[in-house]
Amino acid sequence: TNLAISQAVAHGGFYYAPDPSSQIACSIGGNIAENSGGVHSLKYGMTTNNVLGCEFVLITGEILRIGGKAPETDGYDVMGIITGSEGLLGVVTEVTVRILKKPETERALMVGFAEIEAAGQCVADIIGAGIIPGGMEMMDKNAIHAAEAFVHAGYPLDVEALLIIELDGPKVEVDELIARVEKIALGCGSTSCQISNSEQERLLFWAGRKAAFPAVGRMSPDYLCMDGTIPRGKLPAVLARIRDLSEKYRLRVANVFHAGDGNLHPLILYDANIPEEMDKAEAFGADILRACVEMGGVLT
Numbered sequence: 001t002n003l004a005i006s007q008a009v010a011h012g013g014f015y016y017a018p019d020p021s022s023q024i025a026c027s028i029g030g031n032i033a034e035n036s037g038g039v040h041s042l043k044y045g046m047t048t049n050n051v052l053g054c055e056f057v058l059i060t061g062e063i064l065r066i067g068g069k070a071p072e073t074d075g076y077d078v079m080g081i082i083t084g085s086e087g088l089l090g091v092v093t094e095v096t097v098r099i100l101k102k103p104e105t106e107r108a109l110m111v112g113f114a115e116i117e118a119a120g121q122c123v124a125d126i127i128g129a130g131i132i133p134g135g136m137e138m139m140d141k142n143a144i145h146a147a148e149a150f151v152h153a154g155y156p157l158d159v160e161a162l163l164i165i166e167l168d169g170p171k172v173e174v175d176e177l178i179a180r181v182e183k184i185a186l187g188c189g190s191t192s193c194q195i196s197n198s199e200q201e202r203l204l205f206w207a208g209r210k211a212a213f214p215a216v217g218r219m220s221p222d223y224l225c226m227d228g229t230i231p232r233g234k235l236p237a238v239l240a241r242i243r244d245l246s247e248k249y250r251l252r253v254a255n256v257f258h259a260g261d262g263n264l265h266p267l268i269l270y271d272a273n274i275p276e277e278m279d280k281a282e283a284f285g286a287d288i289l290r291a292c293v294e295m296g297g298v299l300t
Contacts, residue, residue, distance in 0.1 A: 002026050002036075005097060014099040017044035021210045029092040035084035039135040039209065040166075042260035044100070048083040055094035056082060069096055103168035106134065107178060108205045111185045112159030112192035116140055116243075116255070119161035120235030122188040123259045126165070127232055129184060131177060134166040136260035137209050140239075143216060143254040143267070150215035153208035156192050163259065164205050212256045213267070219254070220269035222278075226285045230262045230297030241291045242266055249284040251277070263300060264292065 002023040005016040019038035020026055026036065031047045032054065044050070053067025067079045082089060113119040119138055126136065139147065139162050148155040155162060163185070167177045182193055196202035208215075216223055230238050239255065246253045252269040266288055270281040289299055 002028055002031055005099070009099050013102050015102055016050065016097055017041075017100055018047050018050050021213060023210075028095050028097070032083050032092050032095065033085065033087050037258065037263070039137050039206065039258065041258065042136055043132050043134045043168075048080060050098045051079060051083060051095060052098055053079065053096040054082065054092050056090050057093055058090045063093075064090075067096065071098070103134070105171040105174045106166060106168040106199075106202060107174055108164055108166045108196045108202045109178065109181060109185075110155070110192075110194040110196075110205050111163045111165065111190045112156045113161045113163070113189060114159065114191050115189070116161040116239050117236035118189045119163050120239055120259070122163060122185050122190065123235055124232045125184050125188060126181060127260065129180065131167075131180060133177075133181075133260060134168040135164070135206075136166070136258075137164045138162065138255070138257055138259035139164075139209065139212060140255040142219065142252060142269075143212050143256045146215040146219050146254065147208035147212045150218065151204075151208040151211050153204045154194070155208055156194075159191060164209055166202070166206075209256070212254075213265075216254045216256075216267050216269070220252070220271065222270050222272045222281075223254070224268040224270065224278075224281045224285050226264070226266045226268070226288050227300045228264050228289050228292035228297055229300050230264065230292050230295050232260075232262045234295040234297070235259065235262065238264065238291055238295055238297075242288055245284055245287050245291075249280050251280060251284055253284075262297065264288075 017040055019040050020036045035047050037046045056064045056066055067073050141160050144155050144162050165181055167174050196205055242253055254267040257264040268281045268284050270277040272278050
């Protein structure tokens with residue numbers, strides 16, 4: 001599994017950076033097939049940026065070795081073709097990954113906002129200030145309430161949006177960045193800010209976010225997860241559009257996404273036992289993806 005790699009090298013102070021929410025269950029071979037990301041992909045890249053080589057079995061049974069232990073290889077980037085090919089080209093049977101030294105300091109901020117558009121603006125302003133957090137995730141009110149009831153991470157329940165922002169590096173740099181991020185958040189109208197003071201507290205902040213998808217299952221019998229990426233500066237506009245579409249289709253939506261790189265995961269809540277609700281959910285999802293493309297984004 002993805003998490004097993006970090007566990008295997010933790011004794012030496014190393015870890016594997018890409019961390020999908022499903023990292024306790026998803027396989028590293030599957031991560032290559034999907035070019036999986038995760039909450040720390042903003043700073044450390046996707047699977048394609050962290051895999052050096054693999055053993056690859058073609059449909060003919062021929063075994064190929066691609067790449068190796070070197071950071072760069074000569075010739076064509078064949079590893080880049082395999083990563084994200086979804087099993088079309090062959091099966092990955094062995095992987096060589098890039099492991100990183102654990103940062104000296106990792107601290108997370110949990111920032112609440114009375115308006116989801118304000119949280120979106122905060123994301124754009126942080127990146128615009130030249131700050132690249134280790135991770136920057138956003139949840140809206142529905143997702144916050146679902147995750148808090150599931151994990152009890154101490155999330156504020158009186159906010160419309162929550163940003164989890166992780167900063168890592170030397171302690172003096174992290175302290176400076178925390179102060180700058182706090183100031184930017186206040187300028188965007190933040191109503192609460194909690195900063196982790198221990199590793200246990202930092203992991204608890206993330207536990208709610210990583211459990212958000214299964215937690216939303218407590219709110220609705222079924223949900224449809226969309227996946228689109230937009231320019232960060234368009235976050236407020238897209239969130240407003242999703243809210244309008246929610247009213248149009250009369251279906252609730254829980255927004256959970258990688259705010260730092262503009263990757264949205266709107267979860268459309270519906271009940272398949274009610275006639276036509278699934279059709280409405282699919283039409284709603286199609287309109288969300290159209291909105292992403294209209295605003296200069298892509299379908300992931």
